[in-house]
Amino acid sequence: MSLRSPLGRVLGSGSANDGTEHWWAQRVTAVALLILGLWFLISLLQLDNFTHATVSAWLGHPFSGVMMLLLCLTIAWHSYLGVQVVLEDYVHGPLIKVVSLLISRFAHAFLAIAAVLAILKVSLGGSL
Amino acid sequence: MSNEGRPLSPHLSVYRWPISMTLSILHRMTGVALSIGLIALVVWLESIALGASSYEALSGWMRSGIGQLLLLGWCFSFFFHLSNGVRHLFWDAGRGFEKSQVTASSWMVIAAAFILTGSYWLVLGGLL
Numbered sequence: 495m496s497l498r499s500p501l502g503r504v505l506g507s508g509s510a511n512d513g514t515e516h517w518w519a520q521r522v523t524a525v526a527l528l529i530l531g532l533w534f535l536i537s538l539l540q541l542d543n544f545t546h547a548t549v550s551a552w553l554g555h556p557f558s559g560v561m562m563l564l565l566c567l568t569i570a571w572h573s574y575l576g577v578q579v580v581l582e583d584y585v586h587g588p589l590i591k592v593v594s595l596l597i598s599r600f601a602h603a604f605l606a607i608a609a610v611l612a613i614l615k616v617s618l619g620g621s622l
Numbered sequence: 623m624s625n626e627g628r629p630l631s632p633h634l635s636v637y638r639w640p641i642s643m644t645l646s647i648l649h650r651m652t653g654v655a656l657s658i659g660l661i662a663l664v665v666w667l668e669s670i671a672l673g674a675s676s677y678e679a680l681s682g683w684m685r686s687g688i689g690q691l692l693l694l695g696w697c698f699s700f701f702f703h704l705s706n707g708v709r710h711l712f713w714d715a716g717r718g719f720e721k722s723q724v725t726a727s728s729w730m731v732i733a734a735a736f737i738l739t740g741s742y743w744l745v746l747g748g749l750l
Binding site: 608 | 650653654656657660661663664667668670671673674677678681700704707708710711714742745746
């Protein structure tokens with residue numbers, strides 16, 4: 495049995511019991527993307543050219559690989575949270591709302607895993 | 623029971639359009655554009671992993687007029703969403719809520735987005 499008061503248990507929880515989670519995750523991923531996104535754009539500027547050899551050598555570097563994995567996973571997460579809010583705001587039919595939210599979730603999961611696999615393939619030397 | 627003819631509470635259309643409303647809409651639109659950009663990023667990574675011929679095919683397409691326009695659009699969307707996102711983080715910290723501050727920061731965000739996009743595009747253009 496909890497000794498916390500009923501008020502103490504509900505404070506900050508919101509009506510769905512996880513009121514701040516979505517909001518907070520959006521902010522944390524936003525700050526992460528501020529760093530990762532700028533890193534990505536700056537590292538593109540530092541490439542000598544955009545031939546396949548140069549770009550795959552860059553992506554194959556362990557540090558680039560880690561940063562690109564973080565970037566893609568964080569974009570997918572942040573994008574999922576944002577698209578979810580947009581769909582919830584503008585898609586009103588009960589069925590179409592659930593279906594569009596599901597499609598968005600599946601698409602983001604697919605993109606995240608596709609990105610991870612592509613980066614790992616180059617990192618682990620699978621590229622021809 | 624009909625509600626017709628009953629007074630309505632003031633809606634969006636009765637207000638003089640403030641700049642902050644344009645930015646709020648643009649934040650969502652650029653966010654959705656960047657979500658579509660995630661697909662392009664994943665396709666780019668896949669093309670690197672698949673090898674030189676796929677990569678060159680995609681690169682050739684991105685160097686076309688439509689490709690360049692898309693890249694420029696994503697570039698602007700990124701810098702706008704980033705600049706306005708930083709403004710959101712200031713708001714989250716409880717700062718900059720005065721009407722005059724919001725108007726000033728709106729114009730700062732617009733200026734930052736255009737300056738960052740323009741300078742990045744110029745530097746990147748020298749490399750391509």
